Amino acid sequence: MVKDPQARIVDKKNWKSYFSLSLESPRIAAQAQSGQFIMVRVSAHTQPLLRRPFSIHSKSEKTVEIFFQITGLGTELLSQKKPEDSLDILGPLGKGFEAGKNLKGKDIALVGGGRGIAPLYFLSQKLRSYGATARIFYGGKSQEDLPLKEKFEKEGFDLHWSTDDGSSGFKGFVSDLFKTELEKYTPDRIFACGPELMMKKISLIAQEKNIPAEFSLESVMGCGFGACWGCVRRIKRDNREEWVKICEEGPVFSGNDIIWEEGDE
Ligand SMILES: Cc1cc2nc3c(=O)[nH]c(=O)nc-3n(C[C@H](O)[C@H](O)[C@H](O)COP(=O)(O)OP(=O)(O)OC[C@H]3O[C@@H](n4cnc5c(N)ncnc54)[C@H](O)[C@@H]3O)c2cc1C
Ligand code: FES
Incomplete structure (x- = not known):
């Protein structure tokens, strides 16, 4: 650090x-x-x-x-x-996405909701440099919530987007858009970041289809490096639940380890 x-x-x-x-x-x-x-x-x-x-x-x-x-x-x-x-x-x-040269030739889905798209741009660049194909699924409430759409388009990424109000792209949640696209193809891996309920839905889809998935969790953070315990959350570890510091052991976790908050989108 x-x-x-x-x-x-x-x-x-x-x-x-x-x-x-x-x-x-x-x-x-x-x-x-x-x-x-x-x-x-x-x-x-x-x-x-x-x-x-x-x-x-x-x-x-x-x-x-x-x-x-x-x-x-x-x-x-x-x-x-x-x-x-x-x-x-x-x-x-923190610990980032498990994305290395082993993903060469793989088809990777990146799903971002709102400001959650932020880390996925860096990841898309990395995946490209490793020879993986990154397909981007980008969702926002309205077209004003998709400011990075042009940036991905300009760089030639396969971009799919949605808005809750239908002002641009698929009308509905990005999780519904993603589910629709999965009728046509199956990615080798999913990386996602966005609102908790969006990620929960993506995690359920990934589990149903048996696709490995990682999620970047948000938590209110006091220090960012393990000193204050302000960011703890229950996470599964070896079939047990433990309090884990999101800032140190995350923010990225495997979907299999996350205990999602209650509630629907
Ligand atoms: C690891 C990590 C990475 C992040 N990356 C980004 C990013 O790339 N771009 C981005 O826009 N935001 C990101 N966030 C969220 C960002 O840190 C918060 O939006 C910011 O701290 C809010 O500060 P504020 O003073 O403006 O709002 P505050 O006045 O502190 O809070 C306003 C509202 O935001 C909520 N809030 C505050 N902090 C967080 C938080 N950490 N997570 C969720 N909700 C929060 C509060 O509960 C409140 O409802 C990230 C958060 C984490 C934990
Ligand atoms: S933010 Fe302080 S321990 Fe995680």
């Missing part, structure tokens, strides 16, 4: 309530794996006190990029940062 108190913002993009920031941090970039995250101090003042976690959206030799949606004070303050400002960041943190 690297603490970089002066990561300079070298690029900023904005689509309504969504933003991306590229941060110059060569040491974090050198170690970053897809599915890992960074903790960002969003304010020099005491409000909000705690750093906020963000997945690594992409990286270059010298930079790491985050992609986020405004959901509260911290993300609001972060959205106001300008190019040339510096941010205090920690990372890379």
